[in-house]
Amino acid sequence: MNPAQMTAVQHLDTPCLVLAGAGSGKTRVITHKIARLLQPGHGADLAPSQIGAITFTNKAAAEMRDRVKALIGAKAAAKLLVCTFHSLGVRLLREDGEAVGLKQKFSILDSDDVLSILRDAGSTTDAKLARSWQWQISLWKNQGLTSGHALSDAATDDEALTARVMALYEERLLAYQAVDFDDLIGLPLKLLAEHEHVRTKWQRQLRHVLVDEYQDTNATQYELLKLLVGPDGVFTAVGDDDQSIYGWRGATLDNLKRLPQDYPNLKVIPLEQNYRSTSAILRAANNVIQLNPKLFPKTLWSDLGEGEPVKLMECDNEEHEAERTVAHFQLVRNRLLHDFPGTDKGDWRHFAILYRANHQARIFEQALRKANIPYKVSGGQSFFDRAEIKDLCAWLRLLVNNDDDPAFLRAITTPKRGIGHQTLGKLGEFSAKWKVSLYEALFAESLSTALPDRAIDGLHEFGRCLNDLEYRARHTQGSEDAKALLMAWLKDIGYEQHLLDNEDNEKVAAARWSNVLDFVDWIAKRCGGDIDPDGAMTTESERRSVLDVAQTVSLITSLAEREGEQNVVTLTTLHASKGLEWPHVVLAGVNEGVLPFNREDTEPTPQHIEEERRLMYVGITRARETLGVSVLKRRKKGREYIQATPSRFVAEMKLGEGGPREDPREKLRRLREELAARPRGPVGG
DNA sequence: AGCTTTCAACTTTTT
DNA sequence: GTTGAAAGCT
Numbered sequence: 001m002n003p004a005q006m007t008a009v010q011h012l013d014t015p016c017l018v019l020a021g022a023g024s025g026k027t028r029v030i031t032h033k034i035a036r037l038l039q040p041g042h043g044a045d046l047a048p049s050q051i052g053a054i055t056f057t058n059k060a061a062a063e064m065r066d067r068v069k070a071l072i073g074a075k076a077a078a079k080l081l082v083c084t085f086h087s088l089g090v091r092l093l094r095e096d097g098e099a100v101g102l103k104q105k106f107s108i109l110d111s112d113d114v115l116s117i118l119r120d121a122g123s124t125t126d127a128k129l130a131r132s133w134q135w136q137i138s139l140w141k142n143q144g145l146t147s148g149h150a151l152s153d154a155a156t157d158d159e160a161l162t163a164r165v166m167a168l169y170e171e172r173l174l175a176y177q178a179v180d181f182d183d184l185i186g187l188p189l190k191l192l193a194e195h196e197h198v199r200t201k202w203q204r205q206l207r208h209v210l211v212d213e214y215q216d217t218n219a220t221q222y223e224l225l226k227l228l229v230g231p232d233g234v235f236t237a238v239g240d241d242d243q244s245i246y247g248w249r250g251a252t253l254d255n256l257k258r259l260p261q262d263y264p265n266l267k268v269i270p271l272e273q274n275y276r277s278t279s280a281i282l283r284a285a286n287n288v289i290q291l292n293p294k295l296f297p298k299t300l301w302s303d304l305g306e307g308e309p310v311k312l313m314e315c316d317n318e319e320h321e322a323e324r325t326v327a328h329f330q331l332v333r334n335r336l337l338h339d340f341p342g343t344d345k346g347d348w349r350h351f352a353i354l355y356r357a358n359h360q361a362r363i364f365e366q367a368l369r370k371a372n373i374p375y376k377v378s379g380g381q382s383f384f385d386r387a388e389i390k391d392l393c394a395w396l397r398l399l400v401n402n403d404d405d406p407a408f409l410r411a412i413t414t415p416k417r418g419i420g421h422q423t424l425g426k427l428g429e430f431s432a433k434w435k436v437s438l439y440e441a442l443f444a445e446s447l448s449t450a451l452p453d454r455a456i457d458g459l460h461e462f463g464r465c466l467n468d469l470e471y472r473a474r475h476t477q478g479s480e481d482a483k484a485l486l487m488a489w490l491k492d493i494g495y496e497q498h499l500l501d502n503e504d505n506e507k508v509a510a511a512r513w514s515n516v517l518d519f520v521d522w523i524a525k526r527c528g529g530d531i532d533p534d535g536a537m538t539t540e541s542e543r544r545s546v547l548d549v550a551q552t553v554s555l556i557t558s559l560a561e562r563e564g565e566q567n568v569v570t571l572t573t574l575h576a577s578k579g580l581e582w583p584h585v586v587l588a589g590v591n592e593g594v595l596p597f598n599r600e601d602t603e604p605t606p607q608h609i610e611e612e613r614r615l616m617y618v619g620i621t622r623a624r625e626t627l628g629v630s631v632l633k634r635r636k637k638g639r640e641y642i643q644a645t646p647s648r649f650v651a652e653m654k655l656g657e658g659g660p661r662e663d664p665r666e667k668l669r670r671l672r673e674e675l676a677a678r679p680r681g682p683v684g685g
Numbered sequence: 686a687g688c689t690t691t692c693a694a695c696t697t698t699t700t
Numbered sequence: 701g702t703t704g705a706a707a708g709c710t
Contacts, residue, residue: 087700111700357696
């Protein structure tokens, strides 16, 4: 470990802000600090259960857990609280949510559920309108505002309407005993703020909290952390102001600015040594980011050698860009295969194409397919967004929370069981009239006044099926039994047949069914009780019932199992690339209007340009060895091509300045030596 | 007028 | 690849 990392790890007694530049080994710092906190004799001497490590994504949490496990052993690691902000919220609410009026078995709505509730609440079929409400409501919630605040602050008619829809939405959520993702932060905050005994309980429990990607926190997350940590609590925030690229969804750098003021004894430690990229790449990155007003100045450096100059690729149009990128990759790869035969340096998984917007991927996909190069597009539709998975999730959610009406409607109609609009409409009216959930209405005595017996029989049949499944799910643990239960259930409800009936293409139906089977395996695996990949038996305490697993299912959005292991080229957006790295990277379409993004009719604000500049910085710093920056000379607009302007960020990189001047042959020899001497395997995170 | 067809445009995304 | 808008058809 370098001196700065060491300082960060050894600083245990006051709040600490680690400004971790890209590739500076921040995960290393966090994991080692956790180990240090556990070691007796350094003043902290904490038990594993007293430490919390908070991340933004499940993937980051999983990686963190793995790396801590390697350091302190599986037994101690299992007792640590390593989780995302949202799963921490779930935990707080499951344990103490009753204090804010939430029953223990609440449901978590995903953004599609939210959208359909909003469409309903605002009586519109206009998806765009509903989405704009969803967006605005989420922003308000992330600032800690309720519909009441929003309505009184509303500056326009649109905002007032949104606020009114929000009020209806809040009512619905309460009635369903459901929360959305924003509530998973907002409600725990309310819980801790308003209930002293809960607050002290958690403050006593967690003696040291470490937060990853601190620059991505929003206003409510800041407040939540503050309450969780307490007035004299100790924490470690790890982040990089230069990599803050989520301002548009509520993240605010104010959280970084406020830290020294809110905690005067804050220790600020910059990590500037980069273990990822060559000097040529870092110089370009520093040149760009320098132009932003800086909160905490820092300059990245590395001792990995000068490396190859950043290559500017000027392309005629999008097709040309894709072809050139593919040709460039092939060239680099062939050189590696020649220079380092028998190594994995030429593997396709070491190559990535990064772009600003998802639709830019398509043309690269075509070119890669044509060249027979394997690739994956990351981002886009996730496994859990697929209709078949959502169908099954609806059933699981309904098991967890019988009052989850959106889940009820989806489950009772998929697969079709002869219960249609008529019946459900009546049931809905009945439940609204008596202020009960659809599930409760199902078993009400007086339902016979609203519906014919035949319809009621069908409803009761569904209810019995559900109760039976719930009973079994509660009492089934261990992956083998869980899998048997789930398969029996799918057979019961005839799900495979349902897929075949509703899909005219047999292949598509088969693909969907295969997704379902993957999903079953995935849940079963989570029920535990079988052999771990590393050979150790999972402990008895890790065995969970199917119902327990079902509770957390809506929080998880990616299988992320062997994602990194496929030997394929990665196509991804700049946003989704944060935290990742590849030896060879091409940044595509680095033109004005695209990166920095702006619409032709609007003038970008300086803050917007600054965030786009950070995005460029993130992109540059993903590359370990070679970096290509591709610029379009012309862009397709309608049928003809129009002139395209290179991004201002290209000039800002100052390519060709500051590098060493040397004989080309000498240079080639040096490059090869440097490349051969590079350490293998991943460094830092 | 209301429907269908065609054509172009397309922020960024986790939980 | 999907969606929304505009043109064209009945």
